[in-house]
Amino acid sequence: MAEIYKKETQLKDYSKDVLLDFYRTMVKIRKFDEHLIRLMQEGKVSGFYHSGIGSEGLSAGSIRNVLRDEDYIYYNHRGCNQKIAKGVPLSKIYGDFLGTTEGTTRGLGAGIVHSADPSRGVLGQAGTIGSQLGIGIGTAYASKFKGTDQVTVIYFGDGAASREMLHGSLNWAGLYNLPVIYICENNEYAISCHVSETHAVKEHIADWAYGYGISNCVVDGNDVLLMHEATKEAVERAKRGEGPTFIEAQTFRHRGHFEGDPYDYVDGELLKDWKENKDPIRNFVSRMLLDKIAEKQELKTIDQEVEQEILEAIEKAESAPQPEAGRIYEGLFA
C-alpha cells in the first residue's frame, strides 16, 4: 500500500530566496484566479472555468526550484496553477481567457484553456480529461530515446484517475522504465462525486501504482515544502534512470467545479476546515513568520507587487484585439 510521505522540513534548510519564491508563486496563482473570477463576473470571460484556489502549494512546490524549462509538464484542468508556476506569462494566459490575440492560442481556446508554451516545457493538457496520461508517455519515451535527462510530469485529478488510460499509461511507464512523474491532484471530488464513490482502491489512488512496480507515495499537497521534497526525489530518481514515480497529492478545492456550481455536495464544515486550517498559503505564511524568515511587511510588499503584475497582465491582454474571423482557418495543416 502507498506510504504517506513524511519528512521533517525545516525552513532554515532553504534559502530565503527559494522560500519567498514559493510564496510569491502561490500568491500569484491565487490572485490570478481571483481576478479571473472577477472578469467572469464582469461578463468578460465565459464561466467554463475550474478554479484552482486552495491547491496552490501543490503546483508551486512541485515545479518551482525543481523543474527546468526543458522539463515537460502536462497540466491538469483545474486552474492555471501549473502553467503559472512554470512561468507562462500571465498576459498570455489572460489573453486566452479573454479571447484576444495576446493569448497563447491567439483566440482559439479558452473557457477551459487548452494553451501551450513549448519554450517553457508546457505541452498543454489534452482535449478530453486524462488523455495526457497517454501523450506524456510519448514525451518521456522521446527524452529517453534522445538520451536527454528531461523529465515529464503529468498532472491529473482524481477524476481523470478513473479513466482506463491511467492503467495503460502506468503499464508503459513501468515496462519501459520511463522518466515520468505522475502527480495526481486528489481534491476528493470529480465534479459532484467523492473519490470513495468512484474508485476501487485499497486506500489510496497511489496504491494502483504499486501493482505496476512504480514508486509511489501519498503527500500532503497543501504543504508546499513537503510537495517540493517528494517531487525532488522523484525527479532525481528519473534522472538516475530509475524510472517513474506516482505521487498522490492530497488537497481540496475552495470553490465549485465551475463558476456557478452551487458546490452544495460538499459538507460546509469540512470546507470551512480546509479553508481555515489547511490553506497552503496561510499555513506557509505562519511558518515563515514563526521562524522569522520574513516580516509581515515584506510579504505584503510581495502581495502588492504580484497584484500590480496581474493588473498589468490583464491590461495587456485586454488591450490586444480579438482575432479577425479569418484566423479560424490558420493552423489546420503545415
Place this chain on the structure above:
Amino acid sequence: MPVMSYINAITLAMKEEMERDEKVFVLGEDVGKKGGVFKATAGLYDQFGENRVIDTPLAESAIAGVGIGAAMYGMKPIAEFQFADFIMPAVNQIISEASRIRYRSNNDWSCPIVFRAPFGGGVHGALYHSQSVEAVFANQPGLKIVIPSTPYDAKGLLKAAVRDPDPVMFFEHKRAYRLIKGEVPEDDYTVEIGKADVKREGEDITVITYGLAVHFALQAAERLAEDGISVHVLDLRTIYPLDKEAIIEAAKKTGKVLLVTEDNKEGSIIGEVAAIIAENCLFDLDAPIQRLAGPDVPAMPYAPTMEKFFMINPDKVEKAMRDLAEF
C-alpha cells in the same frame, strides 16, 4: 397544454419512461445526486434511487460499455455523456460493439440503449464544449441518430428512443436547453424515429435542417414572408436513417433547396441529404443545391469573433435564403 423548456421535456420523457418500465435506468457522470451538470436528470435520483440513477466514474468508454452490456441482457439503459465532445473515448464501444450486436449475432441479440449527449456551440464553450459529432456516427449503419429541435419532439422522440429495440444516439443542442420553449402534452405519446417533419409550409424555396438551426430557419422564413417569399422548412429530426421520402418531397415542392447544419460542411450529414436530392430530383430542381454550414476547421474557437463566424444564425440563414430565392 403545458409550455416547457426543451431540457424539461427531456427530463420528463426519462421520468415517464422510468415510471413505465422498471428496466429503464440512467447512468453517467454526475447524473444522480447533482442531477447532471445541465440538470437534465434533476429529480430522478430522488424518485428512483441510486440503483436506477447511477453516478459513474469519469470514464466514458466504461459508461458506454456498461450500458451496452446491460442492454444486451434485457435492461433499457439511458447513458448520458456530459458533453458530446467527451464521447470520443467511448466511440470504440459504440461503433465496434453497440452498432453491430444485432447484425453480428444473426439477429439473436439486440442492444436497446440510448446514448444522450448535449452538443453544439454558441455558448462560449470553445474547442471542447461546442462540437457537433453526429457525422462520426452517421457513417456507421446500425445506430439510429436523433436530434430534436422542439420540446414536443424532444419528449416524443426520447420516449421512442427508450422503447426502440436498437441503439439510439440522442443529441440535444445545449443552447436549446433553456432557450427553446414549447407546448408539450402531458399524456404519453411518442414521435416516430426516422420521420422528418414539416415545420413550415412554403412554396418558393425549401430549407432542410435539424436541431437549433430549425429555429433560425423559421425566424428567417418569417422575415422573407414579409417580402412575399414563401419558405418551406423541413426538420429532419432523425439524421440516421434519413427520411428520404420527406426529403425528396420537400425538394420537389419548390425546386430550390438550402441545406443547413452547424456541423463542418465537408462530410456532414447534409452532404448525404444533397446526394439523395441529386439522385432523385435532378429534373425538379431550379437551382443548384445550396449548403450553409460551419467552416471546415477542427473545432469551434473561443474568441467571440470566431465563434460568431462559426455559428449558424438567423441572419446567415436569411441571406442564404434570399440568394437562393433570387437565383
